[in-house]
Amino acid sequence: MAEKVAVSHDVTKLIERIKDIKIAMMTTVEAGGELHSRPMYTQEPEEDGTLWFFTERDSAKIDEVQQDRHVNLGYSKPNDNLYVSISGIATVINDRQKIKELWSEPLRSWFPKGSDDPNISLLRIDILRGEYWDQPSSALVHAFGYVKALATGERYQPTGDEHAKVNP
DSSP, X not given: OOOOOEEEOOTHHXXXXXXXXXXXXXXXXXXXXXXXXXXXXXOXXXXXXXXXXXXXXXXXXHHHHHHOOEEEEEEEEXXXXXXXXXXXXXXXXXXXXXXXXXXXXXXXXXXXXXXXXXXXXXEEEEEEEEEEEEOSOHHHHHHHHHHHHHHHSOOOOOOTTTEEEEOO
């Protein structure tokens, strides 16, 4: 029997799970079609699900998203058994006011000239869909699944709070 996955249209379920995970693995598509992933620091997510990332205007990822705007973001918090995958559309934003609005001093490590650095761009990610796996303890879930399989002959099915697809 295939796993039944809950489906939600509530993007806040994704945002709630990633708000404290600052690093995402962002995957873009290179010119030859190869996938390219790199760690990116996530700014505070907006309530509507918009995600923001600072980057260099002359970086490869800017060229990649200008050729194919589809990106994937992978978030994980292994100690809490939490994993999130987000597919979205990237837009390059060069709005100096938005850069200043999102700027925080720790970003100076990557951008020593500060928020006025002309080489700073933002990547705005609009979420198309996401999926999360949020289970209390892999040992606990495994034990529960084992007992359920023995008692009923059926495998454990996560609830919508533990595993769901989100289609905003």
